[in-house]
Amino acid sequence: MNDGVTKAGTGSTKNSVDIWVVGSIGIDDIATPREARKDVLGGSVTYACAAASFFARVGAVGIVGSDFPEAFMARYRSFGIDLAGLQRAPGPTFRWSGEYETDFINRRTIRTELGVFADFKPELPEAFRGTPYVLLGNIGPELQEHVLNQASGARFVIADTMDLWINIAREALHRVIKRVDLLMLNDGEARLLTGLHNLRDCAAAILSMGPRYVVIKKGEHGAHLFSKDGLAIIPAYPVDAVTDPTGAGDTFAGGFLGFLARSGRTDEAAIRTALLYGATVASFGVEAFSLERLERLTMAEIEARLVDLRKMMTIR
């Protein structure tokens, strides 16, 4: 299946990264009520790696086609993303096009062309196998499982998923969920997965499947973290002007895991703080298309907005 695949990335040494992320890499056409853009760099790996790179050394595991522009590779490199896990295969790169409604939240997929992504079989570079922090982005659970089997050094694994896999690959998804430390999904997906409505009930059901933590995302309304010890309310930063919400969940996950890796901890207090960082980075990400806001984002801006967000949360 992966005939003709070559490593597109640079070389790397043992444990070259703190985190690796597997998922989609795509070229997107996006229409919002204010602006439409074509051929922008997208995919879960793209957003999550860029976000994580602010806090830790991060590697990408994904596949691109022969049409993937060198300029996009250069953008990955500008974030310091290790590309040892990036496969390049003959054929077109995964393409997605979507249109947002006036609320900038609900969206309609206009077109999905899998291209080389259809035959993606993620292989972990030797140098990533001992990596402690792992983000299994939204790809088929069999692929998540396949790559997780290679991750001998994984210490904290988070997985994302989507309605499609819940509907068509539930058994494999359950196997993955059983093995991860934290499952991240949105409210609709949590309800679909469990058949329950109340998010506390959903979370209890998911925790009983194996993970120590469940994060249920509520988009602009923030997220809830659930564990056996209780519940944490993670607010979203109220963004002044949303330009493009695409990738917000991946940016959230990447910023979260990046900060967690930097902290070196996996206890609940660290997870709460890391989620607040994830929410903050995500709030910047949606201010522009693709990685455009993250490319000019500074740590000082992240810290300043976090202070701002904490003030908004302060009730004496």
Added chain:
Amino acid sequence: MNDGVTKAGTGSTKNSVDIWVVGSIGIDDIATPREARKDVLGGSVTYACAAASFFARVGAVGIVGSDFPEAFMARYRSFGIDLAGLQRAPGPTFRWSGEYETDFINRRTIRTELGVFADFKPELPEAFRGTPYVLLGNIGPELQEHVLNQASGARFVIADTMDLWINIAREALHRVIKRVDLLMLNDGEARLLTGLHNLRDCAAAILSMGPRYVVIKKGEHGAHLFSKDGLAIIPAYPVDAVTDPTGAGDTFAGGFLGFLARSGRTDEAAIRTALLYGATVASFGVEAFSLERLERLTMAEIEARLVDLRKMMTIR
């Protein structure tokens, strides 16, 4: 119009209450996905006064028909609500019936029968005129204005409204908004009122109309408080089992204003804390129909849940 109206309440002395609330008093038929109930005590005055009564002396300003059961009057009295402002008129009490969708959030009004409410003209008892804290519940803005004109001692006035008044009585509503200290409305209403989408933009537009504070409610997702000094994120307590969300906004407003009155302050820090109390009382209210949960609620339960909620909000 108010011929035959008699005071149904008990006598009262000067400044007999800390807060008064004007709004609707109704008898509701409510269907939720789990249970349907007929002839339950409802209306904005009912929920708001009961919630406020945990913290301060509260008076009701409203109208009921000749069919209004004595048992409902007794329930008001059990909360210690001053009924000097309650008019009783010949004819039927206001009736509302509605049905909730499976999400327990979206609802459909099946029937509204105004009854004596159609001719309601709120008159403030002498003993309420010097009252400092005022809640103008969701009634026509001309009525809010009429009663506010009698409130010579009002020091902190909050108003609620709804899409109906925004659509049919915008000019009067603007006059009311100009005179209140805090406008409370939900996200959809804020967008309808301002023609803007982003809640920060909505809030800025509303603040420019006059109020010092705007609270935009987001239902199960909490609320945002806006002032010229910034924004506060008020979480909702994640309720285990919602039984009936009817009146949650009024319970929130009542609990908020009750606590604010108890604090004796109107600065932003006090308002934030009071909103958290409002959210907490509202979270109890939705656990049962009508006032049933509030009737067995204790201050100790409120304080315990507030501690719980604060823990959920704690990110170090």
